[in-house]
Amino acid sequence: MKDGQRVRDLEWLDLDPDAGDAEVIAECRRRLTLYAGDHPAIYSLMSEEERHRMLARIDGILSRLKKPDSGPPLSSTPVVEDSxxxxxxxxxxxxxxxxxxxxxxxxxxxxxxxxxxxxxxxxxxxxxxxxxxxxxxxxxxxxxxxxxxxxxxxxxxxxxxxxxxxxxxxxxxxxxxxxxxxx
Amino acid sequence: MSRVKADHQPMIYAVGGGKGGVGKSVIAANLGAALALLGRRVVLFDADLGGANLHTFLGMSSPALGIGTFLSGKVGRLDEVAVDTSVESLRLISGAGAGLETANLKYAQKSKILRHLRKLDADEVILDIGAGSSFNVLDFFLAADQGILVLVPEPTSVENAYHFLKSAFYRTMKDTEPKGQIRQILSRVRGELEARGIHSPRELVEQISREDLEAGMSLERSLKAFRPGVLINRVREPGDRRLGDDVSLACRDYFGTGVSALGSLDYDSLVHQSIVRRRPILELFPGTAFARGIMSLGERLLRGSG
Missing domain, CATH: 1.10.260.40 (lambda repressor-like DNA-binding domains)
Structure with a gap:
């Protein structure tokens, strides 16, 4: 089920099935800029509602990225305390x-x-x-x-x-x- | 795009863009000259019926022979109305003098022209399809192996280009077999788009696939062939160069089908001079930014990496 969603997310982003999280994030970021507001390249292409749906979709893809292995946060530096x-x-x-x-x-x-x-x-x-x-x-x-x-x-x-x-x-x-x- | 053609049929390009005055004709004329300079046998076809003036960009007076001659049945082949230009290996089929009635081609006339374009004795054929998103304009664009959509970095041009793309996209959908079935689903689904949460054309195709797998697969096949290229003209700011890539990305998300970025051409005041002097800029100022841009576009198209 989760794998199926991952496949759909990658397909939607036009990425290879074996693409890693870094590529997913990079593709999402390009789109966050594109759909953020008054970008000249999307003028008149879609309604405000469609634009928000694009953003929500990208948001969904980003939030599904589970990152237990994304490298320990700032592991090379001492961590004060977990908040x-x-x-x-x-x-x-x-x-x-x-x-x-x-x-x-x-x-x-x-x-x-x-x-x-x-x-x-x-x-x-x-x-x-x-x-x-x-x-x-x-x-x-x-x-x-x-x-x-x-x-x-x-x-x-x-x-x-x-x-x-x-x-x-x-x-x-x-x-x-x-x-x-x-x- | 694939450059492997059966029986030495010419590769057909269509230069359009929805908006008038963005440089379609000057690009078509000079791209023709560029491909000829690169050793190809080229025919320019002035499909801007009713506003044909490619001959003027090439320093010719309105040729006596042209599309009108062909449509009147006086000659049997389009080759017979292709006249030589000042550029070696570049011929022109003029739309001028075609008679006012040809500005609105009948379906049979359009089909005849499209059929005969493939039979031209040439390597490359470039159609200048004019402005607007009328059925004639769309059909010439969609019949080409490679559509070239010309944009300038202005909201009006972006707006017209998207209108053009949407019209071309829906026309492609409606012409996909099994036509009856697809049109039926389309009209049924379109009425309830909102209720079903369908917004973009991409979601529409996905919905059709859910309702009728076969029709959906057929649609996906024909939409895969819908791969126009976007060319940004009159770039003044470095940032404008990215417009093609951004439009390409947005189209991929919205339509679910690829629109490739064909690069950009810098604003160049010498273009205006070349038009006034009625010569291809490649002939007058071959070293200028626009001329170099057109040559490199020609090279990319010939490599098939457009």
Whole structure:
């Protein structure tokens, strides 16, 4: 059953049946950018509803990726402490203790990024999420962010780039915070 | 696309794009010249009936012979109305002087032309099909071995191109055997698309396959052959070059069938000059960006990697 779904997901993405998760993620990211908003290449092709369905489909594919073997999160660096909700805490760094992802997911992502030694430009290049939006994510400046369905995709992409073990969970926390009307 | 043709039939390309003024004719004329320079025997066919002016791009006055002569039955073969141009190995079948009535081809006339195009004594045939998404335009496009959809990086052009693609896609579906069965399912399913949660053409085909496996398989076969290429013209920003790849990806998701990216041609002010001087740009300014782009497009098409 799960295998059948995997086959359908790969087929939908036009990938080989033996394609790995990295390829799936790369293909999903290309599409998240394409369907994120006012992309000139899809002008008039589909209705808003169809566009949202595309995003939901990609979201579904990403959320079905089980990643127990995606490499231990930041295994080469010492892990401070596992936080709640299964989101791993960040490694020690000069920036002090890791912010709690459950209450400050934006700070948490920034902390992780810095402790990986990456700047916004690098994350943007890898995730195709614009630097401006990455900044808004870290700032938790919700007014500068698009609809939650996109934000979910962004958070997952960023969390994966930073090797967070359960990106969907972090995205869930983030969306809850948006729904709670944080800023 | 496969370049292996039976009995030395010519490879047929159709240059279209829905929108007027995006450069279809100048691309068709110069692609013809490029393929001729690359050693192929080429015939340009001006299928832009009612607005035919390929001859002008090649510095010729309106030829006395053309499609009208052929349709009137005065000659038996299209080869007899293909006139030489200033470019060696490049001939032109003009649509000019075809008479006002040929702007709206009858079904029998269109079928006759499509049948005879395959019999032309040439290696490559390029159809300039003009603007719009009328049945005549679509049928010439769909009859070609390789459709070339010309876009410029502007929303109006993208919009017309998608309208063209959707029309071509549904026309392909409706013409798939068993026609009766497929049309019946189509009309039944289309009425209840929303209720069934069917939105994209791709989901429509999937639904038909669920209802009638045989019809679905037949559809998938004929839609697999629906593989137009997208060519981006008048690129000014480096980012515009990606438009073809992005359109190709979106079409794959939406239609479930491949639209290949044929690359891009840079904006080049010398194109305008070449049109004013009524010569192929390849002849006047062979080193310019557009001319090099057309040559490389020709090479790619001949390799069959378009």
């Amino acid at each position: 709640a909700e299964g989101v791993p805490a960040a490694p020690d760094s000069e920036a002090g203790p890791a912010p709690d992802p459950a209450t400050s997911p934006g700070d948490f992502l920034r902390y992780l990024r810095r402790s990986c030694g990456m700047d916004l430009r690098e994350i943007s290049a890898e995730t195709k999420v614009s630097e401006r939006q990455l900044e808004a994510i870290e700032e938790e400046d919700f007014s500068a962010l698009p609809a939650p369905v996109f934000v979910r995709g962004f958070i997952i992409a960023v969390a994966r780039a930073l090797k967070v073990e359960k990106p969907e969970e972090l995205a869930g926390i983030y969306l809850e915070k948006i729904a709670g009307g944080g800023s």
